[in-house]
Amino acid sequence: MENVNIKINGMPYSVPNGITILEACQMNGIRVPTLCYLKEINEIGACRMCVVEVKGARSLAAACVYPVNDGMEVTTNSPALQKSRKATLELLLSNHNRSCLSCVRSGDCELQRLCHEYGVDNEERYTGEKTPSEIDDSAPHMYRDNSKCILCRRCVAACDKLQSVGVIGANQRGFKTHIGCAFDQDLADVACVSCGQCIVACPTGALSEKDDTDKVWAALNDPTKHVVVNTAPSIRVTLGEAFGMPIGTNVTGKMVAALRRLGFAKVFDTDVGADLTIVEEANEFVERVQNGGKLPMITSCSPGWVKFCEHNFPDFIDNLSSCKSPQQMFGAVVKTWYAEKNGLDPKDIVVVSIMPCTAKKFEVGRDDEDAAGVPDVDIALTTRELARMINRAGIEFAALPDEEFDVPLGIASGAGHIFGATGGVMEAALRTAVETLTGDKLEKLDFTDVRGTKGIKEASYHVAGIDVKVAVVSGLANARALLEKVQKGEAEYHFIEVMACPGGCVNGGGQPTQPASVRNFTDLAGIRAKALYDADAGLELRQSHKSPVMKVLYDEYFGKPGSHKAHEVLHTTYVARSRF
Amino acid sequence: MASTKSSIPFTGTPEQERELMAVIAEHKEQQGALMPVLQKAQDIYGYLPIEVQEMVAAGLGVPLEEVYGVSTFYSQFSLFPKGEYRISVCLGTACYVKGSGAVFDRLSEKLGIKNGECTADKKFSLDACRCIGACGLAPVLTVNDEVYGKLTPDDVDKILAKYA
């Protein structure tokens, strides 16, 4: 693209033609405040927070949607602009529930930060009635408190554009405008998939995960309970962000140390569940290929995706791998094998998982996820909730030593690590399935074609006389597009990996929130994923089926992959759900 | 939020459905199809309950929430059927300053329905309307074509009794 010469605040810059003023400012280290703008998905120019002066223009321009052109002279921070932005904030506050002291987003709320920056001290500038609202806490994974909503519609865009779920939107008009579901039904009564992408898109405290930390505190303080925690692959590369560390910092050791200090009896790794998933899933795949089973086989680790499939593609339910997700496999193993081995009653064990995902809160309550007659997993916390617990316990995260997971359910392969990124499950499965199909040792463990944050990836591998065609998608809008092609016969695959969140679990709806000023200009998923691939590359053990823990579990308990016992404990079933 | 799903059972007929499907088929490929389809749907059914909006959403391949958002943005659309007796209370300026708000509230309370809704027996529906040009009689309401003026909230019982 050609460059154009512009001036921002009197300084000359050369920037690519056609980009927005906001992007031009960002490139040159000038932050223009925004509220409604989310790159590519919510470019609606509605909130007027980002106004700038363009020389010769009659009115203030919204920098987020206004393109630059040659010779343009822009001012981003005049007294008039400050006044305009301040008035915008005061108007927003006039219809806002200002309970900042206790708000879940206090400290990382974009509205709060701007009010602070613009010295909005007279919060009652515009007084009057507030739009009536109620809290929607009907769904297992989240709260909506519209009294804190600023109608930026970022959640609507995330749900519709990223996820093609589209169950939330603006209802009514004028003063009565509010975000809700069709016919103002509860979120639990519509086809929401619990992905939480709306939550991480929200600039304020209007949307939040359902906080289950009190349940965990209670369990930890109950002497009759044996409380075991497990952490999903991606948590180790995102938790640090909640303590101000750079995006992509691997904090495995400190995370383990913090969990131990919180009082968990055992600190285990969900990656063991991931290894187990791979061993079962690779076996299921090989069986389907060899015995003419239903293809393409589609992964089932992502509960948001599974629910989406049940609502929107019930015809594909038999294509879903019957394997439970790593979280559920992990819990099932703890409540069966681990309980027996340690002489514990499964009823006295509390399995807590730390997940990048709000849909995991839905998943723990699904039917047929109770191998020992009690739920496989009792409580699923998001990364954010864990950070909250660490803070409340007074643990100085940065000062913690690095510690190791407990054995044996803390020893996992690098294949388990990369489950946290789009393409990771596919690569992990291939590392095992290819060896199973050929019977030979795999020389090159890196399947780089399926790496990267692209929404849809395809690859083909010649394995044991078969061309195995695979596809990897993340973000449910991409999943929908791909499955529609498969439905129409325009594409054919043997194996498809789907992760509900764009970029995979590293970008999950339960991860630490990053403000739009970061999110719009940073490849969050890519940077976080790199930390996982780096960790994998540094390991000796990089294939799930070679894990010593797998050997113990199969020798002692399951016999072989796909055995009767394995099916009882490690596999599950799905149900068709309403499209609406 | 209390759901706005109508509690009155949906009584759409196969003929109405065929008619709606034809409308959807006619507009399906065009940009901005939602508005004209909703207008025709309202003509066919008289209102836009969830059953109708689901057909529109499925037919046009758009989220139900998008359909609902449009149906609540424009006041021409109704989520509830009209009653045998359609009560409209004028909330125009003249009537409002003379207390039509209190008349409306009394009706709403007596009938147990909110603005735009219809009683479960489909007898009465209640709407707030703009000035009907009878300011001399303010505050006024109409029941179908009949006009009642110079009202106080206490007149509500008498009026309702006439139609019971």
Ligand code: SF4
């Ligand atoms: S959780 Fe996901 S599916 Fe549900 S409303 Fe939010 S973005 Fe949409």
Ligand code: SF4
């Ligand atoms: S809930 Fe949050 S993201 Fe959605 S419109 Fe309101 S403030 Fe914006």
Ligand code: FES
């Ligand atoms: S108008 Fe530009 S950020 Fe909202």
